[in-house]
Amino acid sequence: MSEPKIKIEGEKWGKQRTRADRTDELYAHIPEGETLMKIENLRVVYRTDDKETVAVDDFTIDIKKGELVSIIGPSGCGKTTILRSIAGLLQPTSGTIMIGDNEIKGPGSDRGMVFQDFALFPWRTVKQNVQFGMEMAGVPKEEREERAMRYIKAVGLERFADSRIHELSGGMKQRVGIARALVMHPAVTLMDEPFGALDAQTRNIMQEQLVKIITHSERTILFVTHSVDEALYLSDRVVILTKRPSTIHTVVEVPWDRPRDRTNPEFTKLRKDILAYLEDQNVMDN
Amino acid sequence: MGFKYDKHNKYHRFGRSCLITAVSLFVLMWVWWLTSMIIQRSLDLNVSPLATPQDSFAALFELMKNGDPMEHRSLWSWVWSSLSKFIRGFILALVIALPVGLLMGNFKLVREFLTPWVEVVRPIAPIAWAPILVIIFQATNGSIMVVFIGIFFPLLTNIVFGVQKIDSTLIDAAKTLGASDGQIFLKVLVPSTVPYLMNGIKVGLGVGWMCIVAAELYNTSLSGIGYFVKFMIDNSSYDYAFAGIIIIAILGLLTTGVAEYVSKVVSRRMGVDA
Numbered sequence: 093m094s095e096p097k098i099k100i101e102g103e104k105w106g107k108q109r110t111r112a113d114r115t116d117e118l119y120a121h122i123p124e125g126e127t128l129m130k131i132e133n134l135r136v137v138y139r140t141d142d143k144e145t146v147a148v149d150d151f152t153i154d155i156k157k158g159e160l161v162s163i164i165g166p167s168g169c170g171k172t173t174i175l176r177s178i179a180g181l182l183q184p185t186s187g188t189i190m191i192g193d194n195e196i197k198g199p200g201s202d203r204g205m206v207f208q209d210f211a212l213f214p215w216r217t218v219k220q221n222v223q224f225g226m227e228m229a230g231v232p233k234e235e236r237e238e239r240a241m242r243y244i245k246a247v248g249l250e251r252f253a254d255s256r257i258h259e260l261s262g263g264m265k266q267r268v269g270i271a272r273a274l275v276m277h278p279a280v281t282l283m284d285e286p287f288g289a290l291d292a293q294t295r296n297i298m299q300e301q302l303v304k305i306i307t308h309s310e311r312t313i314l315f316v317t318h319s320v321d322e323a324l325y326l327s328d329r330v331v332i333l334t335k336r337p338s339t340i341h342t343v344v345e346v347p348w349d350r351p352r353d354r355t356n357p358e359f360t361k362l363r364k365d366i367l368a369y370l371e372d373q374n375v376m377d378n
Numbered sequence: 379m380g381f382k383y384d385k386h387n388k389y390h391r392f393g394r395s396c397l398i399t400a401v402s403l404f405v406l407m408w409v410w411w412l413t414s415m416i417i418q419r420s421l422d423l424n425v426s427p428l429a430t431p432q433d434s435f436a437a438l439f440e441l442m443k444n445g446d447p448m449e450h451r452s453l454w455s456w457v458w459s460s461l462s463k464f465i466r467g468f469i470l471a472l473v474i475a476l477p478v479g480l481l482m483g484n485f486k487l488v489r490e491f492l493t494p495w496v497e498v499v500r501p502i503a504p505i506a507w508a509p510i511l512v513i514i515f516q517a518t519n520g521s522i523m524v525v526f527i528g529i530f531f532p533l534l535t536n537i538v539f540g541v542q543k544i545d546s547t548l549i550d551a552a553k554t555l556g557a558s559d560g561q562i563f564l565k566v567l568v569p570s571t572v573p574y575l576m577n578g579i580k581v582g583l584g585v586g587w588m589c590i591v592a593a594e595l596y597n598t599s600l601s602g603i604g605y606f607v608k609f610m611i612d613n614s615s616y617d618y619a620f621a622g623i624i625i626i627a628i629l630g631l632l633t634t635g636v637a638e639y640v641s642k643v644v645s646r647r648m649g650v651d652a
Contacts, residue, residue: 109553111556180553211548273554
């Protein structure tokens with residue numbers, strides 16, 4: 093394995109742009125289960141002409157390597173804001189985000205992202221979409237093709253490798269989105285309500301497939317959702333946020349191995365407890 | 379009568395539209411002829427300045443067979459001198475509008491600075507520049523410049539609009555995949571602007587074709603289908619003049635038809651309008 097050439101350009105916020113393939117190797121020295129990402133006192137304030145809105149306040153958490161952490165909370169509470177800050181797409185008002193020893197000061201390929209509305213390039217085929225990041229990082233064509241096809245197979249789209257995006261269903265589109273993010277081997281993968289735009293049945297299938305893909309793959313994933321069920325089905329830990337300004341309400345450890353059984357009485361009980369708890373705290377809407 | 383029109387049968391639909399078009403064109407010819415007669419009577423002339431359809435088409439066939447009546451230059455040589463100016467004007471407009479449009483769309487300062495220029499110059503009919511441009515650039519290049527102005531603004535405004543319309547999550551996605559600003563520009567911004575560019579080309583070609591013919595009325599280069607029409611009118615050969623006008627109409631239809639088709643194919647290829 094060659095040394096990943098990670099480029100950290102510029103000290104000013106937003107000037108940093110991590111541009112490399114396989115950024116996870118950069119943190120290979122951190123053992124699984126140890127802290128990979130540290131978020132401290134994250135605060136995001138939106139300013140408009142006449143008022144300030146505190147979207148996120150005092151958000152502090154350590155994400156361990158190989159862990160899937162869900163962030164859950166009422167809609168419009170700032171979950172996406174947290175994710176976008178980590179992605180470097182939005183500059184936090186204060187607080188620090190560290191991956192290993194690197195402070196985040198802009199977007200980069202070390203934090204792959206899966207978007208709710210897919211954000212696929214419509215002029216590219218499925219394969220070309222999956223190859224985009226590797227193309228940007230200058231991965232040789234043959235390796236690019238081979239790896240892209242491997243991930244396209246992993247998400248079950250090999251028959252559609254040369255299809256255009258508009259020919260795919262919503263579920264298929266998001267599988268392309270997931271393959272496109274994971275093929276880069278980012279240090280952390282951010283998923284912003286990735287299944288939120290899908291119907292319930294497709295959603296369940298996608299959750300199962302995601303579990304299959306990430307089992308034994310040492311992926312570190314931060315997953316935003318508004319479904320308690322989805323959070324419990326997928327995550328090692330569930331972070332429950334308060335209403336705006338969002339701060340951590342409580343963190344629930346989910347003990348079971350994957351794949352999980354939703355009909356398991358313990359599972360349904362925990363789900364009920366969390367829902368009741370949220371309703372009690374008046375955290376969830378309606 | 380055994381025939382019954384079925385609107386779900388594509389051959390029936392095609393037959394119907396052919397029939398309507400044929401009737402429409404027939405009525406047009408008749409109105410044309412009638413108007414021509416009325417004008418001739420009311421002005422009390424031997425020949426109507428609005429040549430009749432029969433005379434015009436007869437002149438058109440004569441033109442295709444033997445070239446024009448004065449110099450016997452072929453129809454194609456008249457048409458080509460217009461087309462070549464048209465193409466050069468179009469390429470010039472594309473080469474300048476593309477970078478300027480991308481810069482204006484991408485950088486707010488450039489856009490804010492250049493918008494007043496565009497808004498002041500754009501409403502001026504391109505042909506209004508013709509007399510000046512013909513003096514400055516001579517006949518041939520002057521006509522090219524008129525075409526350039528006609529095509530430039532539809533292209534520019536469509537490109538600027540296209541760049542601003544880009545889905546910002548696509549740029550976010552590119553950033554999280556490690557694209558540099560240059561790569562975002564080339565690999566995301568430019569391709570997502572292509573359908574808008576095609577729309578600009580579609581509109582621009584229509585305007586440009588009108589411009590070239592009009593510009594040739596002013597020029598002294600003795601070339602081009604517009605000049606042909608003017609020359610024939612000056613010589614009272616109205617039938618030939620209208621033969622020229624028919625050619626202009628057909629070429630205009632062809633240009634916009636081709637542009638429409640290419641735009642459709644390209645937009646589909648770029649994943650838009652699917």
